[in-house]
Amino acid sequence: MSRRRSPRNIFVGTSEAGGFVASLAEGFRALGHPTTTGLCYGLTHYDHEYDIPLGSVVDAVDWRAIERRMLSPDPRAPAEVTDDSSPTDVVLWILNTHDVFVFLYTSLWHDTPSDDDPFAMGIGREFRLLKKLGKKVVVIATGYDMRHGPAFDQQRARLGHRGPPVSRAGTAVATDPLARPLRNLRRAERWADLIVSQPNMAALAVRPYMHFFAPVDVRGAEWRVPGRDVPVVVHAPTHFSSKGSDHLLGALGALRSRGAPFTLKLFQGLPHRELMR
Numbered sequence: 001m002s003r004r005r006s007p008r009n010i011f012v013g014t015s016e017a018g019g020f021v022a023s024l025a026e027g028f029r030a031l032g033h034p035t036t037t038g039l040c041y042g043l044t045h046y047d048h049e050y051d052i053p054l055g056s057v058v059d060a061v062d063w064r065a066i067e068r069r070m071l072s073p074d075p076r077a078p079a080e081v082t083d084d085s086s087p088t089d090v091v092l093w094i095l096n097t098h099d100v101f102v103f104l105y106t107s108l109w110h111d112t113p114s115d116d117d118p119f120a121m122g123i124g125r126e127f128r129l130l131k132k133l134g135k136k137v138v139v140i141a142t143g144y145d146m147r148h149g150p151a152f153d154q155q156r157a158r159l160g161h162r163g164p165p166v167s168r169a170g171t172a173v174a175t176d177p178l179a180r181p182l183r184n185l186r187r188a189e190r191w192a193d194l195i196v197s198q199p200n201m202a203a204l205a206v207r208p209y210m211h212f213f214a215p216v217d218v219r220g221a222e223w224r225v226p227g228r229d230v231p232v233v234v235h236a237p238t239h240f241s242s243k244g245s246d247h248l249l250g251a252l253g254a255l256r257s258r259g260a261p262f263t264l265k266l267f268q269g270l271p272h273r274e275l276m277r
Contacts, residue, residue, distance in 0.1 A: 008136075011098040013038040014054055015105035015121070017142040019272065022048035023215040024102060036098065040106050041121070045238070045272050052081075052090065054108070060087040063109050067129050070095055095129075100136040105145045111183075121145065122180075124187030131191055139188040140212060141197035146188075148181045149173040151203040166200070169241055178204075220276055236267040236275050 010033050012025045021037055028035040038052040066088065069075050077096030078089045085093070091108065101107075103123060111122025123145060130137050141147075153165040167174040185204055188195050195209040202209060233252065237243035252264060267275060 007033045008099040009033070009097055010035045010100045010102060011038065011094060012036070012102045012104075014040040014058075014103065014107060014110070015142075016041065016043045016046060016048075017104055018214060019043075019046055019048065019217070020104055020140070020142065020215055021050070022046070023217045026217060027215060033100075036094070038094065038108075040110070043238075045270065045275075047271065047273055052094075054090075057087040057090050058108050058110075059112075061091050062088075063126065066091055066095070067126075070129065070133060095133065095135075098135070100138065101130060102138040102140065104140045104142050122187075123184045124191065127187055127191035136194075137192045138194045138196065139192040141188075141195070141201040141209075142212075143201065144173075144176070144181065146181050146185050146197060146201040146204075148178060148204055149176055151178070152200055155199075155203040164247065220273070230261045230263060232263045232265060234265045234267070236270060240268065 010025075010028050012021050012028070012035060016022070016039060021039065025035045025037045036052065037050040038054045039050045040055045040058060042050070069092065070077075075092065075096060077092040078085065079093075081090050081093045094108070105123065106121050107123045107126060109126035110124070123139065127137055147166075149166040149169065153167050156163070156165075182204055189205070189207040195205075195207065196212045197205070197209040198212050235245065235248060237245045240246075249266075252262070256262070
């Protein structure tokens, strides 16, 4: 007979992707785990509520001082945080209060993007500290945090997979320096207790990972089959080029030329809640 584990305090952040941060947090809470969400980078088409805005907070602290204080015999971390708490107290509270840290795309202490390198957001500069504090670290790869387009294209070619190269998604993908995703991946492989990923983000990986099944909260979806003679096809990409929309639309065009009738509705920039309706 398995023994029920006591609840863990879980932190989930710090970049939203596909609503995953919010969905994971709701799942952990449903399982009885107190969960805090914190975001450095959000998505404008989602209107989920998150617990702590972290973008300016994590940039305002002295992380070396944070590390020294947390590893001292008396870290003096606050018991709670309020809107008036200092950035240092917010970070100390997060580190001291939570047992498990689940990171997507960025972490608390991360490299930041620049105009010259839009993919440069990094992850894991604080992983060594978290492990010294006895915390569990989960890294969920969600895209170009771990993906290197040219490396994945080489892998697919060696395996004989057909299809257009990922590097065709744009100049930034084709010229992405190897060191950027490799730095993020090796930090995760060195310190994380669990890595959750997919093959398209693991071309550079040397450590096994658990397959990432995207969490979807279906409570807001009302299922209805209208039974139309002419079906309605909806496509709502966040980024037209990187989501393969040209291939999808090409396939739909081929179907239409063969006499398959349908009505296409193409949306971009639509808020998620409105799209669901």
